[in-house]
Amino acid sequence: MERVQLNPLIPGFAPDPSLVFVDGTYFLVNSSFHIFPGLPIYASKNLQDWKQIGNAINRPSQLKLWESRTKIVGDPDSIVCSQGGLYAPTIRYNNGTFYIVCTNVIHTSAQHENQNDKQNFILSTTDIWSDKWSDPVFYDFWAIDTSLFWDDDGKVYVAGAADEAPDSCIRQFQIDLETGKKLSESKVLWNGITRVYPEGPHMYKKDGWYYLLIAEGGCFEDHHVIMARSRNIWGPYEVNPANPVLPKTVPNADYIQYTGHGDLFQDHAGQWYFVCLGVRKKDGRFIMGRESVLTTAIWPEGEFPLIKKARLDVPLALDRPKGRVVCPTLKSPVTNGNATSHRPDVGLVHIRDPELEKYTFDGDGIELSASTADIDQFDKPVTFVGRRQRSLDGSASTTLELSAEASVGSQLKTGLCYYKDEHRFVRVFVDLVSDEIVNQLVNKAKSTEKTTARKVGALGDATHITFGMDYTEMSLSFWFSLTTVGGLKEKDQLAEIDTMEMTGHDFVGPIIGIFAVGREEAKARYPTGMLMERF
DSSP states (O other), X not given: OEEEEOOSSBOSSOOSOEEEEETTEEEEEOOOBTEESEEEEEEESSSSSOEEEEEEEOSTTTOOOTTBOOEEESOGGGOEEEOOEEEEEEEEEETTEEEEEEEEEEBOTTSOTTOOEEXXXXXXXXXXXXXXXXXXXXXOOOEEEEEEEEOTTSOEEEEEEESOTTSOEEEEEEBOTTTOOBSSOOEEEEOOSSOSOOEXXXXXXETTEEEEEEEESOSSTTOEEEEEEESSTTOOOEEOTTOOSBOOOOTTTXXXXXXXXXXXXXXTTOOEEEEEEEEEOBTTBOTTOSXXXXXXXXXXXXXXXXXXXXXXXXXXXXXXXXXXXXXXXOOOEEEETTEXXXXXXXXXXXXXXXXXGGEEEETTEEEEEOBSSOTTOSSSOOOEEEEEOOOSSEEEEEEEEOOSSSSTTSOXXXXXXXXXXXXXXXXXXXXXXXXXXXXXXXXXXXXXXXXXEEEOGGGGGEEEEEEEEEEOSSEEEEEEEEEETTEXXXXXXXXXXEGGGGOOEESOOOEEEEEEESSTTXXXXXXXXXXXXXX
């Protein structure tokens, strides 16, 4: 074994990982909440080099995300931004088919802040490289964090985190994967130890035992992993006397914190690993949100496993395959009138249910048709396209082409946005109504809103505006520059923001993208798309 600087395994917005190892390739899926396409799929041959190969929810016809608004819940000292949408998928493989089970958590305005609905479903594909996943098979189960398990007799079971606190528990039932029909009543398997958010169940069969792994304690400071086992899949389950198998992290001591909600698996040589969520936390800041991290485990025969604390470096087998995953180039068609353009990569994302006809891709460039809804709205489609922030230190920039379409009368606001949800974002943009370049920070979870506007005399002579941001673990810096017939002007910094302003308890991570808001006929053309560079 050699220690490799590996974590985070999938950096940025990549929580609740589930992983399966099939024919020499590791496949990993994450939660995506209110983002479309949803349920990103990553592949690796060696646990070191990862490539996103698709998204399991990649067609608007599969399901709707419009009721995935973000709720701000909790006391002032413990506020959580709770997003709706796609929660905690599990990926499994059986007899030539990949399956994903997941929950679409529905938040509506009419609900109490602590209430939500659950829409559970099954996806499948026989060719995971094709990005062609089935339509969902929906089934009735009031739970989240669902997981699949095949027993030796071919029977299939679903387990999930069910019921409301203080009665939260892990429930299980037998299912028909083709129809979603329940083949048994659901039964409580375990309430956990603390009874505080028992979640993320996964079942494993080893040495004649059924091992049930769950997370509890909530997603943050008290997050940890425990296990129980039984000779019968229905229980009773005996609790591991050495729990937790992965203790909660130590505040101000561990860089990778909040670890939990994960999946055990073996590599090609039989070495056990545990992939789970975690955050990189420094001086109170964990700006990238919940990421996928990897650590090793020891699982002696007939005993419970012991999972090592996650560190930046991870032991990997010396004889692991070298090189990156090679897969077909995947392009998702976007219909626009009689023309069809193509999304340049599977990593591009939108907010909730996008109107895809408003995006025209041309090589590296993109033209946006404005939405009447702005970034802070959740009940109507918003014109926004971006990528997950993948590195702590880097920059993003995009250049707007000014034209007759983007002029007086269009009421256009367009530019670059650092986005978490409708309550929390920072953006730099041009407002063609006021002829100003604006920087706006909004964080309703912290009752914060700051706006800096600059009147630019040369705007009428400009042919292009470049919007940019430089980011580190500690700060976000927003700037712009103008190009006129006389040439490119110097960068003009509008604002520098402490990342503490955008750090908080939530389920997502930052997405950096381009937006356009205005009259329906307004358009914004970015001929070079968006450039993201790692420092």
